[in-house]
Amino acid sequence: MIAPACARRLLVALSALAIGLSPATAQEDERFMPRGGKTLFLELADTPRAAELREIAGVSRTEAEWRSFLRERHKQLAEREVSELAAYLAVNLPLPEGAVQQAESSGDITSALPADGRELAWTQCQFCHSLFTSYLTQQRDVQGWRSTFLSPFHRGLKMTAQQRETFARYSAINMPMKAVDVPAALRY
Numbered sequence: 587m588i589a590p591a592c593a594r595r596l597l598v599a600l601s602a603l604a605i606g607l608s609p610a611t612a613q614e615d616e617r618f619m620p621r622g623g624k625t626l627f628l629e630l631a632d633t634p635r636a637a638e639l640r641e642i643a644g645v646s647r648t649e650a651e652w653r654s655f656l657r658e659r660h661k662q663l664a665e666r667e668v669s670e671l672a673a674y675l676a677v678n679l680p681l682p683e684g685a686v687q688q689a690e691s692s693g694d695i696t697s698a699l700p701a702d703g704r705e706l707a708w709t710q711c712q713f714c715h716s717l718f719t720s721y722l723t724q725q726r727d728v729q730g731w732r733s734t735f736l737s738p739f740h741r742g743l744k745m746t747a748q749q750r751e752t753f754a755r756y757s758a759i760n761m762p763m764k765a766v767d768v769p770a771a772l773r774y
């Protein structure tokens with residue numbers, strides 16, 4: 587006899603496989619979670635996005651240096667947003683040589699930006715168990731989140747070192763969520 591929770595997980599995984607999609611596209615999407623660095627960057631409307639991306643693409647700064655830069659440049663950002671965007675930029679910049687030019691010639695400069703923590707959590711963490719109990723309700727610091735990748739059952743996760751670090755820093759800043767802010771369909 588399979589326990590109901592396991593049966594449901596299996597069903598979620600199988601239906602996602604059956605339609606050839608990640609769980610992300612099944613019903614809900616990740617927008618109920620706090621914005622990750624890529625989204626925060628793209629939504630900054632006070633300066634032209636493409637120009638700012640070109641300006642910073644080759645820059646390497648620490649998280650603290652990005653925080654000062656962002657507080658100065660984008661004063662409307664809330665402190666949590668400053669922290670998240672600074673963490674994202676510290677891990678993901680500089681972009682690989684030529685990434686911005688390539689994105690520009692494809693007509694979408696924003697495609698040069700790697701996935702942020704919210705996108706990674708949504709696409710990588712709900713194949714085998716619920717997002718709610720193993721992620722959204724967990725409180726951990728950056729080291730705590732890094733250590734999830736050391737468990738034997740997580741070693742096979744296909745995430746690069748950069749993605750793991752982006753994810754760990756996002757999660758330490760933005761988790762846990764309040765249950766009421768999570769769509770009812772995901773609260774299991």
Ligand code: HEC
Nearest residue numbers: 707710711712713714715720721724734737739740743753
């Ligand atoms: C390949 C399947 C698989 C994927 C994908 C997966 N997990 Fe897990 N995870 C497991 C298994 C198996 C367990 C242990 C049994 C359980 O709790 O269901 C587990 C347990 C956990 C636990 C509790 C134990 C611990 O290590 O602290 C957390 C937290 C967790 N997962 C987080 C995550 C996060 C975050 C992601 C995405 C980055 C993720 N998992 C992706 C299989 C997976």
